Amino acid sequence: MPHTALYTCSLCEAMCGIEVQVDGDRITSIQGDPDDPFSRGHICPKAVALADLQHDPDRLRHPIKRTPGGWEPVGWDEALDDIAARIHRLQQEHGPDSVASYLGNPNVHNLGSMLFIPELLRTIRSRNRFSATSLDQLPHMLAAYLMFGHELLMPVPDLDRSDLVVILGGNPIVSGGSIMTAGGVRRRLDAVRRRGQVVVIDPRRTETARRADAHHFIRPGTDVWLLLGLLRCSLEVGPPLLGHLAEHVDGLELVSAIAGRVELAEVARRTGLEPSVIQQLAIALRDTERAVLYGRLGACAQRHGGVAGWLLNVVNAVTGNLDQHGGLMVTLPAFDPLSPWGRRPKVRERFGRWHSRVRSLPELAGELPVSVLPEEIETPGPGQIQGLLVWAGNPVLTSSGGGRLDALLGQLRLCVAVDLYLNETARHAHYVLPAVPPLSRDHYDVAFNLLAVRDTARFAPAVLPADGQTRHDWQIALDLTDRLLQARGGGLRQRARLAVLRRLGPTRLLAAGLRAGPRGLRRGAAGISLRRLRAQPHGLDLGPLQPRLLARSPRERLQLAPEIFVAETERILADRGPSPEGLLLIGRRTLRSANSWLHNSPRMVKGPPRCTLLVHPQDAQAHGLVSAGRARVRSRVGEIEVVVRVSDEIMPGVVSLPHGWGHGREGVGWQIASAQPGASVNDLTDPQAIDPLSGNAVLNGVPVTLSPVDPPVEARAEDPPASEPAGGHG
Numbered sequence: 001m002p003h004t005a006l007y008t009c010s011l012c013e014a015m016c017g018i019e020v021q022v023d024g025d026r027i028t029s030i031q032g033d034p035d036d037p038f039s040r041g042h043i044c045p046k047a048v049a050l051a052d053l054q055h056d057p058d059r060l061r062h063p064i065k066r067t068p069g070g071w072e073p074v075g076w077d078e079a080l081d082d083i084a085a086r087i088h089r090l091q092q093e094h095g096p097d098s099v100a101s102y103l104g105n106p107n108v109h110n111l112g113s114m115l116f117i118p119e120l121l122r123t124i125r126s127r128n129r130f131s132a133t134s135l136d137q138l139p140h141m142l143a144a145y146l147m148f149g150h151e152l153l154m155p156v157p158d159l160d161r162s163d164l165v166v167i168l169g170g171n172p173i174v175s176g177g178s179i180m181t182a183g184g185v186r187r188r189l190d191a192v193r194r195r196g197q198v199v200v201i202d203p204r205r206t207e208t209a210r211r212a213d214a215h216h217f218i219r220p221g222t223d224v225w226l227l228l229g230l231l232r233c234s235l236e237v238g239p240p241l242l243g244h245l246a247e248h249v250d251g252l253e254l255v256s257a258i259a260g261r262v263e264l265a266e267v268a269r270r271t272g273l274e275p276s277v278i279q280q281l282a283i284a285l286r287d288t289e290r291a292v293l294y295g296r297l298g299a300c301a302q303r304h305g306g307v308a309g310w311l312l313n314v315v316n317a318v319t320g321n322l323d324q325h326g327g328l329m330v331t332l333p334a335f336d337p338l339s340p341w342g343r344r345p346k347v348r349e350r351f352g353r354w355h356s357r358v359r360s361l362p363e364l365a366g367e368l369p370v371s372v373l374p375e376e377i378e379t380p381g382p383g384q385i386q387g388l389l390v391w392a393g394n395p396v397l398t399s400s401g402g403g404r405l406d407a408l409l410g411q412l413r414l415c416v417a418v419d420l421y422l423n424e425t426a427r428h429a430h431y432v433l434p435a436v437p438p439l440s441r442d443h444y445d446v447a448f449n450l451l452a453v454r455d456t457a458r459f460a461p462a463v464l465p466a467d468g469q470t471r472h473d474w475q476i477a478l479d480l481t482d483r484l485l486q487a488r489g490g491g492l493r494q495r496a497r498l499a500v501l502r503r504l505g506p507t508r509l510l511a512a513g514l515r516a517g518p519r520g521l522r523r524g525a526a527g528i529s530l531r532r533l534r535a536q537p538h539g540l541d542l543g544p545l546q547p548r549l550l551a552r553s554p555r556e557r558l559q560l561a562p563e564i565f566v567a568e569t570e571r572i573l574a575d576r577g578p579s580p581e582g583l584l585l586i587g588r589r590t591l592r593s594a595n596s597w598l599h600n601s602p603r604m605v606k607g608p609p610r611c612t613l614l615v616h617p618q619d620a621q622a623h624g625l626v627s628a629g630r631a632r633v634r635s636r637v638g639e640i641e642v643v644v645r646v647s648d649e650i651m652p653g654v655v656s657l658p659h660g661w662g663h664g665r666e667g668v669g670w671q672i673a674s675a676q677p678g679a680s681v682n683d684l685t686d687p688q689a690i691d692p693l694s695g696n697a698v699l700n701g702v703p704v705t706l707s708p709v710d711p712p713v714e715a716r717a718e719d720p721p722a723s724e725p726a727g728g729h730g
Contacts, residue, residue, distance in 0.1 A: 014176030039183030058670035061468025084483035104393025112474030139309030163196030169298020221701030233282035241320030251561025290326020306693030369695030401687030422669025458539030611678025
């Protein structure tokens, strides 16, 4: 019987509510849910691709094992028994750190993964834990930890009440927010413009910039200088406007001393922005009653990303926009990852408790930067990585130095992938274990309710049952955890605990967390429970953000000037060397991609090629390039060939290539749905190039050279932008 199911799209941070039309075991259409209190009917093209994932014949539906004759089906028990035995043997021979893990982005959109994979990682007991976190957001997390006491206490723009939004290195119209979960962000930004102004600062005239009131180009990698200029100009105009935070902040004197050392002429030289623009922005952030400065991937995935992440909070603080309506604020989600069982978190050591073996980079929140993964595989000695568990990730295409990693994965004694597809990373695995697709699992957004511009809650039951021999991620995690404990010949208490967790499953654990959470039933009849959410399938609106930073912080006093940020800023200010010369490469998002996947969905890749190198007309002429021609792009670590698109939307001296492409490699278990497999930007990014504080990969501002490949037989005019073209700096 045809029916409509309500669900939440889980392909990006926006948390858009959707209506899914179901006929038997088929999805016939997907539309926005107009009654969702958060997204209010908005969806982007990715949402309709959920049906393509569900029904894709290339999606894995049974476990497979690598054999001398190729991939062969294998039973779950045989696969898990052998994987657990081999992990145990490797760790006995080479120590616990010899087996590493990498968690891809889809895990944070998966309720079961969020609740149960940590149990498996604790059981593996390896310090070599990696994830996509260190490719895009470690600077924000480090600033939150050192300033506010917890790495997840990242304040987000109160977008719905702001009268001025300054966006630095972000493209929310394509990203859906990104550490600013904002379903229907285009509508929200248009509302800001009706009330006031939106300003974008980016090396590319992004989709967001095209709809803004003003856009300013900035040289990649110089965002930290702009932030220092804004700090100097703000404190030059008047005293800091800390408001109710004034009596609860340490470090203001150090911040003021740094501002006094900043020379506006040097800021202008570095960034390419006129001093008057910087002054006007600083004054507007101070004088507009409800204003916010928001910075994202372009600002943090660069060589000074750690200091930039810190200064974003500092500038908002001194201009009176931290923990204020319309400024940067923190959320109060119904299920609270900071304190899932209702207890206020304590300040704990979460940074630098151990370091990577080869380069001695610090951990943060239990993870090491993924930039060190290649060297930890190839460098002999105690602790060398011999085995790798990749869960819903494709670091060959998405991590810095992906080409080098691609060459190294085949050397591992054990590689296991949990994924929907046999992708560019999983092709190196000994086993690939198929998880259920998104629409076949219950969904509640644990991660992104913590980063949303408005507090809401929505539970979405699975739309269709799991098919084939797929298993839920949480079931795979528990099955493997149990076998590892058996292989070690002990852990009876933990195995009993696993049995309890298995009976509960993620949905009943969610119910317990909602009851105990800050908005739970102990708050009275209006408290949030899973039963109440089931009765409100469109979701509950819990209201706008409120000033809560002091109440949410584990710290008694907020730290405006943590020592490592101050010391690194001193080094930056002391550097009077010349700005980098030559061309600089930045990445960008595409609205019809979910990082490295959805590219075998015909509706997602139809139209003109999307993996194109944006080149300014001046640079194209200087290097003999034309639109639709091909360019050879070289960096210190690699080279690729890619289709060129000449456009003045990119500033001179900068080129841009989207991430997540580079398909068509031997052994991949699906075929791209277009004739354009593209090229991987991460064959050019350098794993040695990191932010020195957080270890985050440098993905923007990569020095490159260009040269033409064979010129096209007939150069055609520049392709017009697609209706949802690729994203930008952020």
